[in-house]
Amino acid sequence: MKMDRQAQFRAREVLIFQIAEQLLLENGEAGMTLDALAAELDLAKGTLYKHFQSKDELYMLLIIRNERMLLAMIQDIEKSFPEHLAFFMLHHLHHPERTALFHQIEERLSTTAQGIQQLFSELYKIRRQRLRIIIRMTESYLLDINSSMTTRDYLASIWSLTYGAAVILNSSFYQRYLGSRDTLRVAYIEQALAMPKQLEQVSSS
Template identity: 45%
Template structure:
């Protein structure tokens, strides 16, 4: 049973994370804990009561984002088209967040050694998300006569999603994009195209 003090601490931590995400997305780049403290009108030391470093704060933001994706997989775990569509829309409609969090995760993975427990938590949630949708993807690939593995197909969807997010977030390309809605729909349809199937793979080999 949580005490009132524990509830207050949890609420304050959630408030710090929410403001950190807002600031990060508004600035389109790194933030400082001083900026964060000023926005929240609290002492910087208060932030350190919840997060030992800015990197820990960032990694907890990435975990929070992964938990949202996990909720999508739980909600749409019986409909592959709905899942792929919702997963991609979540990322593409917030392309700035998708890119920033991915870049930060890459940086932390390469440089941060003190946050192993948080990395384990992140990878566990990610694994659970994949397990949640594994069956519908297995059925879809079998129905499509596909030789792709589930992991490869999920990687392909992520590649299309991230590439689309880069384009949608680019100031240069935004000027030449006609309809963002049409482009987003095109990317979702592209990801849902029948994966490489046995018959077409076989035909390529026999004709070669």
């Protein structure tokens, strides 16, 4: 019976996080209230507090959940570097509102929130673990294609391109000028893959 209660607790937590992220992405921070979340889940508000203590803590748990997803993706050793790059970028570009909003929330909480330092430590631990894998993978790829681009420069360029693309795809103004979002996503991925090769072409010309 005890295990059944634990399983129910975990299943409820998964559902809470799914619905919370959905409400956050649909309504933004201002529209994602704990009252709305409780109503959507048909749960007492007090039940929510068994899973987190504040809305800031909930936001951090959602960001950590997303970071764990990214770590799981990069641990697939069957994929090549270009495949990993495409999966990473599409994770962000298929849900640009999540990428933009999570980044904004994380930066705000890092300077204003109280009592969630342990969650930031957990987030950074997962992120460092992912970065160690990515750095090794990127170093190997750049050697394989004989690029003189540094790992730092390439990874920084990939993230700048990805985050900038997410912001544009999420823009209420620029969306009307973008045309097919699918072809634009592909173009961003191709641009990211071409960067270290373009550097060699410029250097040799």
